[in-house]
Amino acid sequence: MGSPATTGDPARDTLVAAAHDAALRVAAPSAHQSWSTYHHRLIGVMVQHGIVDPANALAAAVYTGLPLAVVCTSLDMESWGGK
Secondary structure, three states: OOOOOOOOOHHHHHHHHHHHHHHHHOOOOOOOOOHHHHHHHHHHHHHHOOOOOHHHHHHHHHHHOOOHHHHHHHHHHHHOOOO
16 A cells, blocks of 8 residues: 555554655655754654664665655664664
């Protein structure tokens, strides 16, 4: 459905699809907002939701091309936010 790939595990596929769909709803920065400000805002939200090292999570998402929501969901599910 909303997920670009499936793993065969229905529960995980549902969660990844929801994260992917949520990432599509995040608005890009407006014309008067810089990418730096946007990334700082994203890092603040990740910290609020328990991501231990948000700068590396953001870098991993940019490097791999995965949506940030998928990276954060994976961190949350597999290592309690990167602990």
